[in-house]
Amino acid sequence: MNGNQIRKKYLDYMAERGHAIVPSSALVPENDPTTLFTGSGMQPMVPYLMGETHPKGTRIADSQKCFRAEDIDEVGDNSHTTFFEMLGNWSLGDYFKSEQIPWIYSFLVDEIKLDPERIYVTTFIGDKALGIPKDTESVELWQKLFSKRNLSSDVAEIGSADNGYKRGMKEGERIFYYDAKENWWSRAGTPDKMPIGEIGGGDSEMFFDFGTPHDKKYGEHCHPACDCGRFLEIGNSVFMEYKKTESGFVKLPKQNVDFGGGLERILAAVNDNNDVYKSDLLWPVIEQLQTISGKKYEDNLEAFRVITDHIRGAVFMIGDDVNPSNSEQGYFVRRLIRRAVRYTDVLGVNSGQLSNLARAVITIYEEQYPNLSNNAENIKNTISNEEEQFRKTLEKGLKQFNKISLQIHLTSKEVNGKKVIDTSAKPIEVKAISAKNAFDLFTTYGFPIELTEEIAQEKGLVVDKKGFTKLMDEHRAKSRAGAEQKFKGGLADHSNKVVEYHTTTHLLLAALRKELGDHVHQAGSNITSERLRFDFTHPDKIDSDTLKKIEDEVNKTISDGGSVNIEFMPKSEAENDETIEASFWDRYPDEVKVYTIKNPSNKIVSRELCGGPHVNDLSQIDGVFKIKKEESSAAGIRRIKAVLE
Numbered sequence: 001m002n003g004n005q006i007r008k009k010y011l012d013y014m015a016e017r018g019h020a021i022v023p024s025s026a027l028v029p030e031n032d033p034t035t036l037f038t039g040s041g042m043q044p045m046v047p048y049l050m051g052e053t054h055p056k057g058t059r060i061a062d063s064q065k066c067f068r069a070e071d072i073d074e075v076g077d078n079s080h081t082t083f084f085e086m087l088g089n090w091s092l093g094d095y096f097k098s099e100q101i102p103w104i105y106s107f108l109v110d111e112i113k114l115d116p117e118r119i120y121v122t123t124f125i126g127d128k129a130l131g132i133p134k135d136t137e138s139v140e141l142w143q144k145l146f147s148k149r150n151l152s153s154d155v156a157e158i159g160s161a162d163n164g165y166k167r168g169m170k171e172g173e174r175i176f177y178y179d180a181k182e183n184w185w186s187r188a189g190t191p192d193k194m195p196i197g198e199i200g201g202g203d204s205e206m207f208f209d210f211g212t213p214h215d216k217k218y219g220e221h222c223h224p225a226c227d228c229g230r231f232l233e234i235g236n237s238v239f240m241e242y243k244k245t246e247s248g249f250v251k252l253p254k255q256n257v258d259f260g261g262g263l264e265r266i267l268a269a270v271n272d273n274n275d276v277y278k279s280d281l282l283w284p285v286i287e288q289l290q291t292i293s294g295k296k297y298e299d300n301l302e303a304f305r306v307i308t309d310h311i312r313g314a315v316f317m318i319g320d321d322v323n324p325s326n327s328e329q330g331y332f333v334r335r336l337i338r339r340a341v342r343y344t345d346v347l348g349v350n351s352g353q354l355s356n357l358a359r360a361v362i363t364i365y366e367e368q369y370p371n372l373s374n375n376a377e378n379i380k381n382t383i384s385n386e387e388e389q390f391r392k393t394l395e396k397g398l399k400q401f402n403k404i405s406l407q408i409h410l411t412s413k414e415v416n417g418k419k420v421i422d423t424s425a426k427p428i429e430v431k432a433i434s435a436k437n438a439f440d441l442f443t444t445y446g447f448p449i450e451l452t453e454e455i456a457q458e459k460g461l462v463v464d465k466k467g468f469t470k471l472m473d474e475h476r477a478k479s480r481a482g483a484e485q486k487f488k489g490g491l492a493d494h495s496n497k498v499v500e501y502h503t504t505t506h507l508l509l510a511a512l513r514k515e516l517g518d519h520v521h522q523a524g525s526n527i528t529s530e531r532l533r534f535d536f537t538h539p540d541k542i543d544s545d546t547l548k549k550i551e552d553e554v555n556k557t558i559s560d561g562g563s564v565n566i567e568f569m570p571k572s573e574a575e576n577d578e579t580i581e582a583s584f585w586d587r588y589p590d591e592v593k594v595y596t597i598k599n600p601s602n603k604i605v606s607r608e609l610c611g612g613p614h615v616n617d618l619s620q621i622d623g624v625f626k627i628k629k630e631e632s633s634a635a636g637i638r639r640i641k642a643v644l645e
Helices: 001-016 043-049 069-074 097-111 136-148 161-167 263-271 284-293 299-318 328-347 356-363 370-374 375-402 437-445 448-459 465-483 498-518 544-560 569-573
Strands: 059-067 084-093 120-126 154-159 174-177 199-209 231-245 249-262 409-411 429-433 522-527 532-537 564-571 591-598 604-609 624-636 637-644
Touching: 001 059, 001 084, 001 097, 001 263, 043 059, 043 084, 043 249, 059 263, 059 299, 069 328, 084 097, 084 263, 084 299, 097 120, 097 136, 097 199, 097 231, 120 136, 136 199, 154 161, 154 604, 161 174, 161 375, 199 263, 231 263, 249 263, 284 299, 284 328, 299 328, 299 356, 299 370, 299 375, 328 356, 328 375, 328 465, 356 370, 370 375, 370 448, 370 591, 375 437, 437 448, 437 465, 448 465, 498 522, 498 532, 498 544, 498 591, 498 604, 498 624, 498 637, 564 569, 569 591
Parallel strands: 120 174, 154 174
Antiparallel strands: 059 084, 084 249, 120 199, 199 231, 231 249, 409 429, 522 532, 532 637, 564 591, 591 604, 624 637
């Protein structure tokens, strides 16, 4: 079976078991402060796992587009990709372990015919200190399933992955207990890192054994959680049954199931080839790249993999209206394309070929994601323009490289951890590219460190890579911290004050449209418990008199009071309703929420598409609305910062 067939078979299988099949959410998440991208299948489902009612019911399944920016530097081996699809099914307070485990096992061995002898599973060992018991229920279910197929079902208590490398696996063992680092899931990670109010639970993971020799550089012995490549995780059933409180972990009133299985990984298991790039979801791009480069994949694994992965990721992000830029999501699109350009140069590919590779990606996925073919010309043009711009930047960077002072002498100092001395033990002088220069070349001119090292070597220089790595680590730490504060939809959390501010943005947009005109639409927001920041389409600065009118309009609506009602409707119906205001239509699922705010006279004040949450009544908004600043955010975009005093 190919990737499209497996995806369809999975969704059909879940539909037969009462699951509503929903379309993939966009790669840019709504109302999630934890990340810039949708990095897992469950991310769009968090509000429903937390208790909100899903419009499609209590059994949901989908194939979710995902992007993990943190994996960019890992791409080059046989399994890491930045973009991937996650097959998922959820029970929202409906079925639990006794249904989920047999279903997903049957799908793997009966529906897509994986060899049951080569499937191994792991479960959560528990945490006595936190009062979380060992997941014996999952183990018992697995033992019954394996016994029915006359398979061994011995259980091993591994604990940590490090202990697994020391202990290894014994004959007959098929079920393994691991600690929270391996078999617990929450958005915050392990139980000790979870904030009060966060939900999570132990999980049961399934691994496929490719039977490849163990590489001892990872540890003395192999085990399912080993990184040597013999075992590949192909599915993970998370059992969301706990909530962290001030007094410890308590059971949720409704227990949830969250399953995720990487489509590319499942396909690799079906193909019995642990190189995910040899699947039909990626190989056509590899084949085209072999043709235009005149080189073989097997001889240039890293370059082929980086180009193929990065072009696929860029295609999907541009298809979701994320364009190359120097900030937030756009930065990663730019980085993907620029790294791909760099590696095409390594292969000797002529410039301008990346857009043709993009066409190959679109062809693979256009049946499942028609927005790609509908947007094909824009995707190709965006990639071409970015490549052209980067090549100009490269030219400027090379000039800057030559201007960098090479008079920095390291005498009896360390370069990359090694002292520079000659055979007579007398200090000698070495010309080096400093860590700061290398870092500036990267941040300002987009020079990867590999490019800086390559040019330096040609000129008989060395690069302080150790110092560069330190600066990069500091840069990434700041970027991660900053990313946690940048989010579409804008909600820092679901506290009372944040919810009040969220509803107030609807009143602000209504007032802006009343005073400025119907050309005004939301262009983004950022909301905390201290203030709101609201971006909107408008070409000119707003004078103080008009700002005062807008401010007064919002305050009058709040003081008059009124109801906030929610209704669900098909997105196609909402798009054709002129009374509904919305932005980012493509980022919403096929069933949408419409929030309508009415004053006491039953007159509509605001009717807007939104992900929620909101106050139930305007009387719950506490404070006087005050605009603190109005400024330009981007070309044609204005920004208002305001508070409830």
